[in-house]
Amino acid sequence: MLQASLYLYALICTIFVHPALGFPVFGTPAQAKAALIRVKLIPDVFPKFDPRLTLGITYHVNGTALKGNLGTNLTPADTANRPVWSIPDIDFKREFERKTFVVGMVDPDAPSPTNRSASQVRHFIGGGFKLEGTVLRNTTPALSDYLGPGPLPGSPPHRYATFLFLQPKDFPTTPFTTSILNFNLSSFAEQVKMGLPVAGNFIMVGPAPS
Ligand SMILES: *[C@@H]1O[C@H](CO)[C@@H](O)[C@H](O)[C@H]1NC(C)=O
Ligand SMILES: *[C@@H]1O[C@H](CO)[C@@H](O)[C@H](O)[C@H]1NC(C)=O
Numbered sequence: 714m715l716q717a718s719l720y721l722y723a724l725i726c727t728i729f730v731h732p733a734l735g736f737p738v739f740g741t742p743a744q745a746k747a748a749l750i751r752v753k754l755i756p757d758v759f760p761k762f763d764p765r766l767t768l769g770i771t772y773h774v775n776g777t778a779l780k781g782n783l784g785t786n787l788t789p790a791d792t793a794n795r796p797v798w799s800i801p802d803i804d805f806k807r808e809f810e811r812k813t814f815v816v817g818m819v820d821p822d823a824p825s826p827t828n829r830s831a832s833q834v835r836h837f838i839g840g841g842f843k844l845e846g847t848v849l850r851n852t853t854p855a856l857s858d859y860l861g862p863g864p865l866p867g868s869p870p871h872r873y874a875t876f877l878f879l880q881p882k883d884f885p886t887t888p889f890t891t892s893i894l895n896f897n898l899s900s901f902a903e904q905v906k907m908g909l910p911v912a913g914n915f916i917m918v919g920p921a922p923s
């Protein structure tokens with residue numbers, strides 16, 4: 714009986730979770746919305762969020778793919794290099810296949826979740842992302858190059874939120890010259906008229922062990 718239930722469990726995991734079978738491993742847009750509201754990224758970063766797509770975050774570390782999904786705990790070493798962003802559920806959303814996207818990543822917990830006086834920190838802003846299969850490849854230089862998470866010693870883990878937008882006409886091409894501190898992603902989104910994100914995801918990163 715036990716053996717039979719274990720077998721059934723393994724079968725269910727294989728069918729629903731195994732990435733090689735092409736099933737989503739990042740959860741649905743509805744799950745992303747619920748999770749971002751639960752950890753208050755909504756409304757801390759955007760007042761509203763009605764995602765239509767799933768945003769995948771995959772870091773490649775020493776030959777291992779680490780998926781960052783709805784609060785995965787990762788280390789500064791894991792996240793030192795820019796991840797690959799993807800839209801794993803694109804098969805279900807053909808209307809988005811030929812679109813151009815903007816990716817924005819911010820830390821709203823700087824210098825710490827209890828003192829957010831330097832928030833948001835701008836960790837990445839870039840446009841010109843186009844789909845190659847399910848992977849988002851950028852075709853233009855970033856406006857704000859990727860900066861890996863580096864919370865100060867003693868701080869609890871920070872929320873690192875990444876949002877995906879449809880790229881508006883006349884999206885800027887000049888890199889930022891302003892400080893990465895005290896950035897405001899929703900006011901930037903308003904300024905460049907890209908509106909609310911179509912997808913979002915987040916990871917948690919604490920300080921590197923000292
Ligand atoms: C990757 O490998 C190098 C060399 O072995 C090591 O120094 C580094 O800590 C590894 N990175 C992670 C995130 O494990
Ligand atoms: C909050 O952090 C800033 C540094 O960004 C510091 O100057 C300030 O004193 C801190 N405030 C409190 C209440 O700890």
Ligand SMILES: *[C@@H]1O[C@H](CO)[C@@H](O)[C@H](O)[C@H]1NC(C)=O
Nearest residue numbers: 757832833897898899900903
């Ligand atoms: C960001 O800007 C919006 C206006 O676009 C404002 O409503 C919001 O309070 C700002 N957020 C922060 C954290 O300052």
